Amino acid sequence: MNTKEKDLQYIMHTYGRYDVALKSGKGATAFDEDGKRYIDVSSGIGVNSLGYCDEGWIKAVTAQAGTIQHMSNYFYSRQASDLAEKLCTLTGLSKVCFGNSGAEANECAVKTARKYSFDKYGADRNEIVTLKNSFHGRTVTTLSATGQDVFHNFFFPFTGGFAYAEPNSLDSLRATVTDKTCAVLIEVVQGEGGVNILDKSYVKALAEFCAERDILVIVDEVQTGVGRTGKLFAYEHYDIKPDLITAAKGLGGGLPIGVCICGEKAEGVMTPSTHGSTFGANPVVCAGANYVLDTVSDPAFLKGVEEKGAYLEQKLRAIHQVKSVRRLGLMVGIEIDGDAHDIAVKCVQNGLLIITAKDVLRMLPPLTITTEEIDEATEILKSTLEEC
Numbered sequence: 001m002n003t004k005e006k007d008l009q010y011i012m013h014t015y016g017r018y019d020v021a022l023k024s025g026k027g028a029t030a031f032d033e034d035g036k037r038y039i040d041v042s043s044g045i046g047v048n049s050l051g052y053c054d055e056g057w058i059k060a061v062t063a064q065a066g067t068i069q070h071m072s073n074y075f076y077s078r079q080a081s082d083l084a085e086k087l088c089t090l091t092g093l094s095k096v097c098f099g100n101s102g103a104e105a106n107e108c109a110v111k112t113a114r115k116y117s118f119d120k121y122g123a124d125r126n127e128i129v130t131l132k133n134s135f136h137g138r139t140v141t142t143l144s145a146t147g148q149d150v151f152h153n154f155f156f157p158f159t160g161g162f163a164y165a166e167p168n169s170l171d172s173l174r175a176t177v178t179d180k181t182c183a184v185l186i187e188v189v190q191g192e193g194g195v196n197i198l199d200k201s202y203v204k205a206l207a208e209f210c211a212e213r214d215i216l217v218i219v220d221e222v223q224t225g226v227g228r229t230g231k232l233f234a235y236e237h238y239d240i241k242p243d244l245i246t247a248a249k250g251l252g253g254g255l256p257i258g259v260c261i262c263g264e265k266a267e268g269v270m271t272p273s274t275h276g277s278t279f280g281a282n283p284v285v286c287a288g289a290n291y292v293l294d295t296v297s298d299p300a301f302l303k304g305v306e307e308k309g310a311y312l313e314q315k316l317r318a319i320h321q322v323k324s325v326r327r328l329g330l331m332v333g334i335e336i337d338g339d340a341h342d343i344a345v346k347c348v349q350n351g352l353l354i355i356t357a358k359d360v361l362r363m364l365p366p367l368t369i370t371t372e373e374i375d376e377a378t379e380i381l382k383s384t385l386e387e388c
Contacts, residue, residue, distance in 0.1 A: 003033060018348045025052030028369040028377075030353060039377045040353040041365040046191075046223050046331075049250030049292055051366035057253050057291050064287035071283065073276065079286035086293050087261055090232055091245060094267035097260045098280035102222030102248035103137025105258035108275055109185070109244045110141060112262055113216045114161075116269045117182035120214075127180045128218075131167045135192035136185065136220055145185060148193070168202045173209065183216040183243075188234045191223040194358040195326045195333025200238050207240040216243040216266065222258075223331070226250040227296035227367050230306035230329030237328065250367075253292040255285040296367060305329050305367050308374065312363070315378040321385035332363040334381075338388055346387065352380040 001009070003021040021033045028051050030038045043049065050057055064079060071077060084096040097108050110128060117125040130136065134147040141159040143151045152158060163181075166172035167190070177184070188203060190196040210217050217240070224234035225247040235242055243265050248258040256279075262269070279285075295301060309330045316325050316334060326333035336343060340356040347354045347361075355362050365377070 018345065018353075020348060020353075027051040028366045028373045036351070038348070038351050038353050039373055039380065041363040041369070041377050042353050042355045043250075043364055043366045044254070045355065046228060046249045046364040047252065048254050049226055049228070049367050050253050050295060051368045054253065054368070056295070057288055060291040061255070061284055061288045064284045067283075069282075069284050070279070073278075073281060077281055077283050077286065079283040079290060080281035083286045083290050083293065086290070086297075087247075087259060090293075090297055091261055092241065093245065093261045093263045095262050097262075097270060097275060098286075099258035099260070099277045100256045100279050100282075101137070101258045102220075102246065103139045103142045103258070104277060104280075105222065105246035105248050105260045106136045106142050106145065106185070106218075106220060107139060108258075108260035108270075109218045109220075109246050109262075110145065110183075111275055112244060112260065112266050112269050113183035113185075113218060115274065116216060116266050119269065121182075125180055125182050127161050127163060127178065127182060129163050129165055129173065129176050129181055129184045131186055131190070132164050133167060133190050133193035133196060134164075134185075134187055134220075135190070136187075137222075167196065168199050170202060170205050170209065173206060177209075177213070177215065181213075181215055183218055184210055185218040185220060187220045187224065188238055189224050189229065189328055189331055191331065191362070191364075192357055194360050195331060195362060197326060197328055198238075203235075203238040204240060207238075207242075218242060218244040218246065220246050222246055222248045223364070224328075226292065227302055227305055228329055228331050228364070230302055230309060232297055232302065234328065250296075251289050251292060252285055253288045255288050257282075257285050257289055301367070308369060308371065311371060312365075312374050312378070315374060316381075319378065319382045319385060321382075321388075326360070330363070330365055330367060330369070333357060334361040334363065335359075336361060336385065343384065343388055347381060347384045350380050350384050352377055352384070354381070 132147040136142045136145040144159040147164040165176040219235045219242040245261045324335040
């Protein structure tokens with residue numbers, strides 16, 4: 001059997017796959033098992049932040065794999081403590097908890113916020129407000145946190161204690177918050193929701209509203225973080241300082257990681273046995289993440305992300321069939337006429353690996369993508385749209 005046949009026979013059908021079996025890649029270029037070449041502007045849904053097989057990343061990961069590949073969290077790990085120090089220093093926050101995914105990071109943030117309020121106000125102050133059209137993960141609890149009705153099915157009973165406000169509406173937030181609210185959880189760019197960028201004035205007002213009531217502000221940076229928007233974290237565009245930040249995807253550069261970073265308010269909330277993860281803080285994963293963070297936190301690198309994002313937007317807006325472009329850094333949503341999924345399938349057939357978010361085409365290219373690769377990607381998109 002070939003790869004596709006084995007997949008269909010032995011793997012649960014939880015993904016609607018494109019008809020491609022990838023074999024190798026370098027930078028923003030990938031090859032399938034038949035040798036066909038693709039430009040990848042999806043980067044594993046924002047995971048391959050430095051592209052395929054970055055040489056420095058490979059060196060960091062393989063060196064650690066040849067030293068010690070895993071240890072229990074009962075012992076100290078230099079790779080993990082180095083990464084935690086960098087994350088705290090770069091954000092100005094205080095403590096880090098390691099996991100393996102964005103959903104795990106958000107679970108940790110939910111638990112931290114609820115315990116903060118439990119310790120200070122008692123058991124009844126436990127509700128968390130999220131925004132409609134948000135996405136926070138696929139565990140039962142993070143599905144509950146996700147503000148989309150389509151995800152609230154099949155897996156009953158869902159975790160309680162979540163309420164949903166309209167994005168960009170302070171009136172809706174005020175109406176949704178109650179005396180039981182302990183935190184507000186937001187994405188400043190709703191990636192899975194269609195690359196919807198929140199208004200700066202709204203986010204600042206939300207943060208001020210919460211601070212006045214001792215309601216923790218959690219910013220989900222799973223997709224927006226680690227340089228994706230031209231800042232190390234997207235909340236920096238909004239002149240706020242969250243109480244908790246979650247990150248994952250691009251931080252590992254291709255290996256599974258999730259982090260929950262908390263500020264001074266919550267730094268002592270989680271104590272031994274209140275949370276944990278067998279593979280969290282894995283030294284090989286942290287070695288890769290240390291290399292990624294050292295690379296993307298360079299101001300010159302972040303400036304380049306914004307410059308390439310602006311160049312990509314310019315190229316996209318020049319395509320007649322593109323109705324609008326939503327962009328922050330190299331996080332891009334493209335509104336087009338026609339069915340986004342059908343067009344994405346045709347793009348893949350034409351050599352462009354692209355994804356969707358609701359009714360828009362979505363680009364999350366490697367942060368290292370070159371202008372030549374951007375030119376090739378936009379030319380494939382243009383010719384594909386002309387075919388449709």
